[in-house]
Each structure stands twice: as structure tokens, then as C-alpha cells.
Amino acid sequence: MAIIARKHAVGEQGASVREQLRAMDDSGVVTAFLGGEERAFSELVDRYQTRLLNFIYRTIGDREKAEDLVQEVFIRVYRHLHRFDRSKKFSTWAYTIASNLAKNELRNRSRNPLVLFQTVQKNWQEDDRPLQFEDSTSRPDDMYRKRHLREIVEESVAKLPEHHRHVFILRELEGKSYEEIAEITDCNLGTVKSRLNRARNSFAEIVAPYMD
């Protein structure tokens, strides 16, 4: 009885710690982790896993590889968090690591045609999986149109030059400011704006025929 009560108390205590962590900003969570609170790292993972996954996936186009790279991001964060400059934004730092890993992946693929072919082939096969945003209340022709449109949009993004695609995803999908994008991609502000402008124009041109 006492053991059960103790477990219940510990559970409640754990829940309140998690609630406290959830209420903190990134800086507070990082400080808590560096102060010895291991659960704070789980909070960071919860906050960033989906965002980083979507960013990397839209950049490299391979979902399985994207998950591997996101895990690699968190390994590096765990290893180097004690050296992180807490006057900077944690988000920018995490995205910078993710951006570099994605760029390396694309660079490796361009050097190895076999890897590139296998990735393209795997993505073709993924089209057979049910779409995640499909809902059972949609009519079949609506679902087909949505599926088709989604493919078009994804293919259109993939057609953008790598350095345009990078800033395009960070701005349009992740909502990063120009300054944050400049820091993540290690470019100056003018370059970011120029690339973003071109990316928008190119993307609009590519999807335009399918919009009418």
C-alpha cells in the first residue's frame, strides 16, 4: 500500500516536472537539462522532432533518411549542449545542425548516382502508401485531386535549386525570419532575400499550369 502510494506520489511529481518544463521557453529547458534534469532533453525532442523532420524531409525528399538525420541532430545536440551559447536561440542552433546534415546528404547523393537512383525509386514506391491527410469523409475524386496536387507541389519544390529550396522551406514551411535563415544557412541578408524571391517566382511558375 505504501509502495503504491509512493509510486503515485513520484508519478505526480514527475507529471508536475513535465508540466513545468512544458511551460518554459527553450532557454529555460536547456538550463534545466544542463542543471541535471534529464527529462528536459525529452521536452526538447518533443518540441523539435516534427519540425526538424518536415524541414529535412522537404529538403532531401527521403522520409526514412530524414528520420535518421533528425536523430543524428538530437545526438549532436545532446553531446554539445554544454558548449551551446545560451545567449543565442536554441531553435536556430538546432536548425543549423539539421541544415548542415541535409546539405551533406544531398552532396553525398550527387556524388553517388546509385544512391540517388535508389532514393528516387524508394519515393516512387511510397506513393502507394495512403496519404496522411486523407480523411474518410472526402469523396474519391477529391481525394485523387488532393493526392495529385500534393505530389505536384512536392515535385515542384524538389525541382528548385538546392540553395533556393533551402531558404524557401525555412521561410514558407518553418516560418523563420530572414535573419534566422541567414544565420542557419551562413549567408548574408541580401543573399537570403534574393534566393527567396527567386524561389518564390520559380515555384509559382512550376505549379502555375496545374492551378488552372
Next chain:
Amino acid sequence: MDCREFREQHLSFVDDTLPGVELVRMQMHLTECDECARHDASIRRSLMLFRNLPRIEPSPDFAKKLEIKLREAKLADAAAASGSRSRKFAAAVTITSAAMLTYIGVSLRQVDTPQDIVLPPVVAIATSSDASAGGPAPEMIAAVSAGLPIWTAALFAEQTSAHFASIELASITH
């Protein structure tokens, strides 16, 4: 406003970062220029499409895989840290041993190498029997071996006959 200026500012226009005056000028141009209006609409629609792409979620086993990888990373870091400490200790032992061996080697070399032996000076003093034979006085001999220059004058003085001024002194010596 002309179309070139409109296109140059279009990025900020879409992102609502233009100051009020410029925003109004851009909106005015839209009403005046069909081509720029089409361009603006095209950009906005395509962005809306892209921004509404469904977000993908991590796979169900993502958290478990991450936990395993984190554990492996912690073990690897711990092993690297202890390996680093062992390597430092081994290096310290090696350096100390090398220093000791070098010192011993240098010491042995010094013993083997012949060196000049410095002995204290030897003073030869004649015995009393030799002195009674009529040779120079023992003090004279000691002074000679010590290298004192007075012995030259003393020797000559002994060998030279003495001529005293007073008769009394002469009677003493003879």
C-alpha cells in the same frame, strides 16, 4: 511606381514588412497593372498551396530508436573519456621512465670517461741527519721546495765570506 520597382519590393510586400507609404504604393500599382496583379496572385496561391502541405509525423518507433542511439552515444563518450585518461597516465609513466633512464645513462657515462685526478701538492722536507752533513739548513731546503725566491740570496750569502765592520763581531764568527 513602375513594374520593375514593384517586382523588387514584392518579397517584402507579400511578407507584410513594407512601411505604410510603400505598402500603399504597391497596392495602387496592383490596381493599375494587370500583369503585376496576375504575378502577385500567382505567387500568393502557390505559397498557400505549399504552406498547407500536410506535415509528416515521426514514425511510431522514432522515440525508441532515438533512446537506443542516445544510450550508445553516452557509452561511447564514457569509453572515450576513460580511454583518454588511460592514455594520459600511460604517457606520464613513459615520460618519467625515459627521464630516469636518461639520467642513469648519463651518470654511467660519467663514471666510464677517464678524467684528470687532482692530487694535493707534496712538500719534500729533508731529514735532520742530512742537514748535519754540512749542507744547507733545513729551513733553506723547505723554502726552496716551497718555491720562495729568498733562497737564492741566502745561498750566495752563505757562500760569500763575511767582512764585518767591527772587530768584536769578527771574533765571534771565527
